[in-house]
Amino acid sequence: MDFTRLRLLVELERLGTMAAVSEVTGMSTSAVSKHLAILERETGVPLLVPEGRRVRLTPAGRRLAEHAVDILARVEAARSEFTGEGAPAGRVDLVMYTSAAPIVLPAVRRLRRDHPGIDIHLVEHESEQALELLQNGGADLGVVYQYSLLPRIFPGTLTVYPVGTEDLLLSQPSKGADSRTLTRRRLRELADAAWIASPYRGDEEALVQRMCADAGFTPRIVHRIDTLGLFEELVAAGAGVGVVPRLSAMTRRGVAHAPLGELGGVRQVYLAGRTGEWAWRPVRVVARYLHRSAREVLDGVPELPGFD
Numbered sequence: 001m002d003f004t005r006l007r008l009l010v011e012l013e014r015l016g017t018m019a020a021v022s023e024v025t026g027m028s029t030s031a032v033s034k035h036l037a038i039l040e041r042e043t044g045v046p047l048l049v050p051e052g053r054r055v056r057l058t059p060a061g062r063r064l065a066e067h068a069v070d071i072l073a074r075v076e077a078a079r080s081e082f083t084g085e086g087a088p089a090g091r092v093d094l095v096m097y098t099s100a101a102p103i104v105l106p107a108v109r110r111l112r113r114d115h116p117g118i119d120i121h122l123v124e125h126e127s128e129q130a131l132e133l134l135q136n137g138g139a140d141l142g143v144v145y146q147y148s149l150l151p152r153i154f155p156g157t158l159t160v161y162p163v164g165t166e167d168l169l170l171s172q173p174s175k176g177a178d179s180r181t182l183t184r185r186r187l188r189e190l191a192d193a194a195w196i197a198s199p200y201r202g203d204e205e206a207l208v209q210r211m212c213a214d215a216g217f218t219p220r221i222v223h224r225i226d227t228l229g230l231f232e233e234l235v236a237a238g239a240g241v242g243v244v245p246r247l248s249a250m251t252r253r254g255v256a257h258a259p260l261g262e263l264g265g266v267r268q269v270y271l272a273g274r275t276g277e278w279a280w281r282p283v284r285v286v287a288r289y290l291h292r293s294a295r296e297v298l299d300g301v302p303e304l305p306g307f308d
Contacts, residue, residue: 066156094140097124147168193241
């Protein structure tokens with residue numbers, strides 16, 4: 001099978017229309033159509049079916065596109081090994097969640113100094129939306145997370161690499177607070193407290209619900225706040241308690257933090273990207289720099305295999 005035709009099939013699966021494939025490849029729509037017709041004859045099974053004025057992939061077409069992602073990734077990896085002498089250059093769209101800034105911003109600063117040919121564009125999204133953006137081609141690389149007690153099912157079209165963990169903390173008014181690792185007994189003492197949760201991070205609220213259920217009560221979610229400064233101000237005012245990751249915790253008068261320990265687990269951080277994207281040198285270079293930054297602020301950072 002011709003690699004160009006496989007790439008066109010992957011782009012059609014990603015973008016959805018012949019016109020969009022034509023735009024990103026520079027081919028005419030008739031040329032794209034002819035290449036895909038040849039690919040269909042080569043495979044001997046229908047890959048496309050008409051749907052109004054458009055076409056859509058058959059189940060066989062979608063399956064071949066999945067294989068093509070891996071095939072093209074291997075081809076690009078081989079090319080990269082032999083053409084990796086020059087300085088990496090190109091645009092990398094990096095999606096991140098807000099509190100990943102201590103990982104991302106130092107990496108961006110170093111990349112601007114060491115590899116000025118790499119043009120990084122940042123976009124901020126929570127991890128669920130970031131994974132969708134990566135799947136549909138809206139981003140090349142992502143810094144995403146999951147809670148260890150609430151693992152995600154990562155999409156099969158993405159490859160993810162763990163880059164470390166961070167502790168989760170109970171943010172509480174400092175008056176009479178105990179900053180030792182939280183126990184079930186102390187958590188039960190907060191059964192009547194007003195809890196704070198984000199209006200956008202459903203997994204955060206799910207973690208609070210699970211943690212409190214394990215201690216024998218249902219938390220009373222009173223405030224839905226996403227701005228960290230306002231979150232901590234409410235805590236300092238004695239108006240609520242909540243869960244905050246260590247990298248997000250602010251030192252503020254009137255606020256104390258206690259590690260959740262095994263009651264809440266940890267937040268696990270990953271680098272994510274479409275399987276076929278990892279072979280592109282700029283993505284790999286950015287990933288290395290993010291991994292380096294993660295070593296400085298996260299716990300249990302593993303090696304990044306094959307990225308030397």
